[in-house]
Amino acid sequence: MAAPDLIPDSEGAGRFLPWVVAVMVFFAALAGAAALALHQATGTWRNDLANTITVEISPLDSPSGGDGRNDDSAGARAARESERLAAVTAVLRATAGIIGVRPLETAEIASLLQPWLGDSGPAGLIGDLPLPRLIDVQLSATERVDLSALAKRLAGIGPGIRIDDHQIWLGKLVRLSQSLQWMMAACLAMICFATCAVVIFGTRAAFAAHLEVVELLHVMGARDGYIARLFQWRAMTMGLKGGLIGLAVTAAALFALSRLAADLEGPLFGDLALSPFALLVLATLPFLAAALTALTARRTVLRELSRLP
Amino acid sequence: MVRFENVGVRYGVGPEVLRDISLHIAPASFHFLTGASGAGKSSLLKLMYLALFPSRGRMEMFGQDISITHRRDLPALRQRIGVVFQDFRLLGNLSVFDNVALPLRLAGEDEKRTQNNVSELLDWVGLGARLDDGPDTLSGGEQQRVAIARAVISKPSLLLADEPTGNVDDRIAYRLVRLFEELHRSGTAVVVATHNDALVRRFSHPVLTLNDSMLYPASAYAGAELGAGSDIKAGPRRKSG
Incomplete structure (x- = not known):
């Protein structure tokens, strides 16, 4: 029933x-x-973040550079920053366990700031800021990279270079x-x-x-x-x-x-x-x-x- | 089949509504249970259909001591008991057929056999044409026949009827008892509670009488003749004075 x-x-x-x-x-x-x-x-x-790190290269101080010289023109400073970027990139590419190195273009960095500072273009506020250079680094999932040793090697290139492994955030x-x-x-x-x-x-x-x-x-x-x-x-x-x-x-x-x-x-x-x-x-x-x-x-x-x- | 020894019943902390009840209902016996209203007839029947447990004393049903019977074993004992309630207690949302079929379905009886048995029994009680009707559409007498059919459909070992003649005239009451006698002859032990002394006197079955919460054999109290081989083995002495 x-x-x-x-x-x-x-x-x-x-x-x-x-x-x-x-x-x-x-x-x-x-x-x-x-x-x-x-x-x-x-x-x-x-x-997403487990196998990536970001290397941040602080801009050289103006008028006095981070390396102590104070007679740099803007062009010379940009050239030295490019040299540092190339040196850092070379160290990263030579490090075992790193499978990808991609320096972000200045425009990409500026676009990251756009939500907060507005779309002012290269001649605007963002263009005037001393932006750091960022390098997106892909790590191998199988081969461990000694980040402390890498940080020391990068510090040897110059001051203001640091690794952000995103762990705090x-x-x-x-x-x-x-x-x-x-x-x-x-x-x-x-x-x-x-x-x-x-x-x-x-x-x-x-x-x-x-x-x-x-x-x-x-x-x-x-x-x-x-x-x-x-x-x-x-x-x-x-x-x-x-x-x-x-x-x-x-x-x-x-x-x-x-x-x-x-x-x-x-x-x-x-x-x-x-x-x-x-x-x-x-x-x-x-x-x-x-x-x-x-x-x-x-x-x-x-x-x-x-x-x- | 049913054996009580010095059974007492009280509700909560109140006085005992049944005192020192000792009786033995043998298989295939027939008893009337009489007594004034409030004498405890319904409570005694409740004990017998296991809707109430004694506060003291020993109670045995179908050879099992109820005080040590596990709760899970009680339904099987209850399925051996048919009860006709004074107020019929038919389920208004079920048809006549389903009301009568209920005990068989609870016992897990085969549905085809249930259909046959219920139809046959309802034919026998003259309600074969009312199978699909609701109880509310039946007269009082018809409802009573449905209630009786429901009580006997599973061929119980013990049939208890609580004031089945209370709402019918003497002629119908007599026929009802004759119906119970037929069941009794087929091997069912029957206990009919009634306060209709005139009806009881028309039959020669043993009478149990409740008075002042105590049970007396009929010969000692009601004056009716006990049938040969009365099943009442013991009862309290009648109070003097």
């Missing part, structure tokens, strides 16, 4: 359960999406990301707790509303598991219904957010797009919600039944 025949939908407490589950799934999906996106982005940042970013992920996990746990509390309340109300039927089944020899299944089935149906509603609302919200994020054009926001795997995880939420409501209802009914003789 189909279970709903014995325990019909009640007029009272059970009716709001799908809507509560829908709200819970909506919040859980948002928190989950945020956590998954951050996790994914952290991984991307790590991978990356560390802060990862810590922030991980903190946010933990917060999202805590949010998910609280959502689960609240959902369970609502299901327990609703199941107890339904149990009380159908106590006469339950007692009759009990007297007829129905096992506790059989009676629990009646409520479990009912809770699962409502949980699934609510979960699908919540997921639909979440999908609309995430779509809207993705459109807004796309407008930002920031280098970091591109990494926050959800992968197919993350979307698949989110798609399982209604089923997880249904399972959670069913199990909670089952435990609640079994506990209530244990009070019967």
Whole structure:
């Protein structure tokens, strides 16, 4: 016999359960999406930066150069900077474990500053700034490079040459990301707790509303598991219904957010797009919600039944 | 089949509603259970259909000591008991057929056999044409027949009827008891609780009488004749004065 025949939908407490589950799934999906996106982005940042370093060559001081000479013209200074760049590049290319060396053009460096200083062109503010020269260095994934030794060799070329392995920046970013992920996990746990509390309340109300039927089944020899299944089935149906509603609302919200994020054009926001795997995880939420409501209802009914003789 | 020794029942911390109950219901026996309203008939029946456990004393059902029977084994015992409730307790959201089929389905009976048995029994009680109707569309007498059919469909070893004649006239009441006698003849032990002394006197079955929370054999209290080989092995002495 189909279970709903014995325990019909009640007029009272059970009716709001799908809507509560829908709200819970909506919040859980948002928190989950945020956590998954951050996790994914952290991984991307790590991978992107794990095998790269940036060598920064500070501009020579003007009018007094870093090497102590103070009679340089702008042209001579530029020539010396080019020499230093060539020397550094040569050292890098000669270092075992380095598989790619690419000095950034001045225009590329200027474009990195554009978001903050504006598009003023070579004759504008950016053109007047003493910009450092940057060299993007690709490291081998298999051969380890001794960065300390490399830094010493580069320092021998001249002052103001340093290696940035991005670890400080990356560390802060990862810590922030991980903190946010933990917060999202805590949010998910609280959502689960609240959902369970609502299901327990609703199941107890339904149990009380159908106590006469339950007692009759009990007297007829129905096992506790059989009676629990009646409520479990009912809770699962409502949980699934609510979960699908919540997921639909979440999908609309995430779509809207993705459109807004796309407008930002920031280098970091591109990494926050959800992968197919993350979307698949989110798609399982209604089923997880249904399972959670069913199990909670089952435990609640079994506990209530244990009070019967 | 049913054996009580000095059984007492109290609800919470209140006074005992049943005191020193000792009785033995043998297989295939027939008993009336009488007593004034509030004497404890329903509580005694509840004990017998395992909806209530004694506060003290020893209670044995189908050879098993209930005090040491594990909870998971109780449903199997309950499935051997058919109960006709005074208020019928039919499920309003199920059809007549499904109400009667319920005990068989709970016992995991084959669906085809369930269909055959239920249809046959409902024909027998004259409700073969009302299989798909809801209980609410039936008269009181028809509902009672459905309740009885539900109680006996699984051929229980023990049939308990709580005031089955309470809402019907004497003619129907007599026919009902005759129906219970037919079941009794097929091997089912029957206990019929009633406060209709006139009805009880029309039959020669042993009578258990509850008075002041205690159980008395009929010969000692109600004056009705006990059937030969009465199953009442012991009962409290009638209070003097």
